Amino acid sequence: MSLEASAGVDIPLYRPTHLADAIALLQEHEDARPLGGGQTLVSMLSLGYAQPSAIVALGNLPELRGISRSDDGSVRIGAMTTHAELAACRSFAGGQALLTSAASQIADPAIRNFGTIGGACAHGDSVADWPPALVAADARMLVHGPDGAREIKACDFFVNLLTTALKPAELLIAIVIPAIEGHGRYRKLARVEGDFATVSVAATAASAGGACTSVAIAIGACGPRPVRLAQAEALLIGRPFNEGLAIEVGQLLADAIDPISDVRGSAAYRKRVLPRLVAQSIQELLA
Numbered sequence: 038m039s040l041e042a043s044a045g046v047d048i049p050l051y052r053p054t055h056l057a058d059a060i061a062l063l064q065e066h067e068d069a070r071p072l073g074g075g076q077t078l079v080s081m082l083s084l085g086y087a088q089p090s091a092i093v094a095l096g097n098l099p100e101l102r103g104i105s106r107s108d109d110g111s112v113r114i115g116a117m118t119t120h121a122e123l124a125a126c127r128s129f130a131g132g133q134a135l136l137t138s139a140a141s142q143i144a145d146p147a148i149r150n151f152g153t154i155g156g157a158c159a160h161g162d163s164v165a166d167w168p169p170a171l172v173a174a175d176a177r178m179l180v181h182g183p184d185g186a187r188e189i190k191a192c193d194f195f196v197n198l199l200t201t202a203l204k205p206a207e208l209l210i211a212i213v214i215p216a217i218e219g220h221g222r223y224r225k226l227a228r229v230e231g232d233f234a235t236v237s238v239a240a241t242a243a244s245a246g247g248a249c250t251s252v253a254i255a256i257g258a259c260g261p262r263p264v265r266l267a268q269a270e271a272l273l274i275g276r277p278f279n280e281g282l283a284i285e286v287g288q289l290l291a292d293a294i295d296p297i298s299d300v301r302g303s304a305a306y307r308k309r310v311l312p313r314l315v316a317q318s319i320q321e322l323l324a
């Protein structure tokens with residue numbers, strides 16, 4: 038079987054049912070591309086931005102499917118899980134709710150029904166919603182390639198603009214979300230509903246006796262990769278929470294980001310709105 042790309046070029050399409058065969062195909066065909074939900078790759082093919090020597094569809098690989106919860110509270114998400122499945126998922130507890138919150142704000146229902154968490158992460162777009170959400174959740178990315186399996190922390194997976202830690206012929210197989218206490222929420226500022234983020238804040242937090250006991254905050258769309266700042270999170274731990282403190286934390290993060298100016302907003306605008314957005318997120322989680 039083959040796919041017709043731009044300019045009438047036929048590209049061989051493979052549908053392996055075993056992980057080892059998929060990896061072998063990716064090794065065999067230089068410049069072969071895995072196919073997830075196709076929401077990004079098919080547009081790139083149509084526009085001529087990608088001209089792979091072969092396409093390896095991942096839909097028949099059981100290792101990449103399903104969502105399962107373990108006894109320790111961690112949740113394993115197969116890379117072929119769609120955004121819509123994650124938005125409707127009931128396996129998350131406590132701060133893991135960040136995941137459903139992020140999934141439900143990606144694009145529009147049509148794209149959520151086909152686009153996968155694996156494809157979105159492998160693409161590594163700096164304005165996408167999964168990178169900050171997974172960095173804030175301390176997710177672990179399970180990868181398989183010619184040299185076997187390896188695990189990469191989400192904070193090390195997203196390396197740069199459209200660049201991840203995946204090596205040639207490696208596939209993202211699954212993502213593991215550890216148990217997270219407290220609450221989680223994804224806050225996205227976009228020009229219109231369904232657009233990519235202008236600025237986003239992924240956060241989880243827990244409190245006891247009026248003071249914050251744990252917190253994680255990752256900023257999206259404000260640089261080539263998500264930004265997380267230990268110093269900003271440490272400022273909240275063990276202290277009685279108030280709005281002034283929340284703004285202070287937001288300002289620290291605004292000072293740490295290095296956004297660009299683009300059609301979605303200027304760098305100055307992004308830096309200006311971030312402190313208030315962070316404060317709203319923390320207030321909502323710790324209230």
Ligand SMILES: Cc1cc2nc3c(=O)[nH]c(=O)nc-3n(C[C@H](O)[C@H](O)[C@H](O)COP(=O)(O)OP(=O)(O)OC[C@H]3O[C@@H](n4cnc5c(N)ncnc54)[C@H](O)[C@@H]3O)c2cc1C
Nearest residue numbers: 073074075076077078144152153155156157159165166209
């Ligand atoms: C109009 C539009 C609006 C969008 N809005 C948003 C938005 O608001 N927020 C957001 O986050 N995203 C948005 N997206 C992107 C969307 O989330 C896509 O689902 C995502 O970018 C790609 O997922 P996919 O499964 O379709 O991957 P594909 O298009 O199939 O693949 C994308 C890339 O990843 C590679 N790949 C796929 N799966 C794997 C894997 N398991 N291992 C290794 N490599 C793999 C492919 O070879 C390709 O290079 C939007 C897309 C469109 C078209």
